[in-house]
Amino acid sequence: MSLSQGGFFSTYSFFSDAAGVAGNLLAFVLFVSPIPTFRRIIRSRSTEQFSGLPYIYALLNCFICLWYGMPIVSSGIILIATVNSVGAIFQLVYIIIFIIYADKERKVPNGIGAILGIIQLVLYFWYSRSSVQASRRPLLESYA
Incomplete structure (x- = not known):
């Protein structure tokens, strides 16, 4: 076929x-x-x-x-x-x-971990964006 x-x-x-x-x-x-x-x-x-x-x-x-x-x-x-x-x-x-x-014993550490994880993700995306912008400049500049 x-x-x-x-x-x-x-x-x-x-x-x-x-x-x-x-x-x-x-x-x-x-x-x-x-x-x-x-x-x-x-x-x-x-x-x-x-x-x-x-x-x-x-x-x-x-x-x-x-x-x-x-x-x-x-x-x-x-x-x-x-x-x-x-x-x-x-x-x-x-x-x-x-x-x-x-249970409260399980909720508190997980809540703290979730908040710290969110902060870590925000910081990662913030600094990775700024490092991409900074890396667009050439490493060596010629003044000649």
Whole structure:
């Protein structure tokens, strides 16, 4: 079959779209799967022995896939951007609930670490921008 006749290409397009929709449905099921855990956390008003790391990792994964699916980065894969934007919202809500119901002994050091991490990122971007502007000047200037 020739690609120009449309037979193979249309079959490929159909199965590609079907796999994309199936992947979105399965990803959505993955994003809503922690709901029973968070219902338990809200009812008991404690995070008990649950770890918040999986939700942070899932949020980072959603942000990376969301960036990859944006039209300015990759064209034609908007399904990836849509499902990961929904996933990022779910993960943010889970993390906020986790922070609200975390024990004080766990919340204070993590809060201090988060604030210091944000300050470190701001300083990095501030100084990296100024160093890029400074590096545009030539290292050696000729006065001849």
